[in-house]
Amino acid sequence: MPELPEVETMVRGIRPFVEGRTIRDLIECPCPCKPLNYRPQFSEIEARVKGQGIKAVRRRAKRAILELENGDALVIEPRMTGLLLLSDPPDPGHLRLEWKLSGKRQFNSLWFWDRRGLGTVTLYENNEYQALIAEGYLGRDALEMLAADWSERVEKSRRAIKVLLLDQSVAAGIGNLYASEILHVSRIHPETPANILSRVQIKRLAEAVKDILETAILHEGSTLSDGTYRNALNQSGGYQNAHKVYDRAGETCLTCGVGVIERIVQTQRSTFFCAKCQRKK
């Protein structure tokens, strides 16, 4: 499930081979599955990006962005199972898109692969792209959040802190997996109402968000047991080996060695935590 670290890894992986090149062609791969979500429709995207240079490759929250010469931006949301690839896909049956790139280099195509097809591809005109990049519709990037920003956001909500961490308008980029890991390291119970967190807890939360996301980026993200997530060269990430709670229900806590990891459901999403390390206040 590509969250901030996985999308950052994709972006870093493709950037050296994509920036500065021109999109010679954008092709929909033959795939028996339902088509991706395009906006506007594919034929219009195709017509508008063909021949455009790729000025920069960027990330905004969990989205990867190809900034084009003319000011438009092609925004790719991998959502659950989408991958940007320079080489072989995990399986050829779910290739969705191919960008044919100008010039002859080590890689001459960029691919979008998506097993479940929940991913989206959206062409933004410059003005709406600027709104996407700005804070507002999406919150500040989670890597840029300071303790003071968290304080301000947290005190306004009675929602459970785990639920708040997933709200992309509060802080952008944290998903279900990293939310559990962050709260574990912060020693905060996931059901704690956001507005009763202490100053000390907020400080720990702010530090854990940066620490976990940055470390996960260094390990090129998390490849779960389904093996879906891969970097741009179709290699597994490594951060799953550092997970302390995610998908470990019933196992002894690796932090305290005493508690047993529990699984609860909050707003229809699994949350994992150790009740001994993360006491309810």
Added chain:
DNA sequence: CATATGTCCTGAGAGC
């Protein structure tokens, strides 16, 4: 306004 729920999609795994 704040918060909660339903929907999209496919494949893996459980249970019979």
Added chain:
DNA sequence: TGCTCTCAGGACATAT
């Protein structure tokens, strides 16, 4: 073995 059912969750639309 082969069927049906449930579950996984990111982002958004719709409901409360």
